[in-house]
Amino acid sequence: MIVKSSAAVSSTEDIDKVNEEIFHDEWAGSIDPQSVMVDQSWEAATCPEHRWIRQQLGDLKGKKVLDVGCGAGEAAVWFAKQGADVTACDISQGFLGLVHRVASIHGTSLKTAQVDADGLSMPADSFDIVYCGNLLHHVHLETALVQMKDCLKPGGKLVTWDPLCHNPVINVYRRMASQVRTEDEHPLHVRDIKTFERHFVNVKTGFFWFTTLWIFLRFYLIERVHPNKDRYWKKIIREHERLAPIHRRYEKIDQLLLSACPILKRYCWNMAVCATKGGKG
Secondary structure, eight states: OEEEOOOOOOHHHHHHHHHHHHHHHHHHHTOOGGGOOTTHHHHSTTOHHHHHHHHHHOOOTTOEEEEESOTTSHHHHHHHHTTOEEEEEESOHHHHHHHHHHHHHTTOOOEEEEOOTTOOOOOTTOEEEEEEESOGGGSOHHHHHHHHHHHEEEEEEEEEEEEBSOOHHHHHHHHHTGGGSOTTOOOBOGGGHHHHHHHOEEEEEEEEOSGGGHHHHIIIIISOOOTTTSOHHHHHHHTHHHHHHHHHHHHHHHHHHHHHOGGGGGGSSEEEEEEEOSSOO
């Protein structure tokens, strides 16, 4: 089932959203559903954000989950495989069609809705978990968080992960990868944690990819892979078996450094957040 939102937006916002939809429809059309790595995206050594989120969520069986900005369905389909009742939403009709095909390949099913993150139009107090991965840096953060909070039941959890804006290596990578990302991106600042704290309680954060970013440098400097030719953040999943030994080695260094000197967290590539909607369930 695919439902399209009728939420009105201003003309500037409308242009941005149309461009986003076109970009992601084209991307979705280039993806073979058989190639979407659902289990690996949650279990591989090179997916520390999802491994951290798994620890925060626990048992998902019977939980109502909303995946905002579902993309190819790595998260939505994984949630469904864990026994959750999943609604996957995205601005791209192409991705919504793809996620149904991916779900079918994995022997499960889910619902979909074509909406954008700052106009969800979902029933209030209806989901146990709202997940959004690699999305908030495309939208107005506070507007999106208010929408997601409204969708959650009291005591429900919001889990997210997104890139941070502080690391100079990653900022060079972003400038180079101009053909595989959209112009509206605005990676999060560590001060944005305060925005989460204004709307949620028990806000927990995880920071990932500090010295482990050597893998990105290796792709470019040694393996000569240009970021416009292969999305590095997809390559690390696709080649996780080859990269696991070096990632585990540097991940241990990251854990020691970030624990000893927390200010270094701002220079990580990604930040994950787990936050709870106040009130009793």
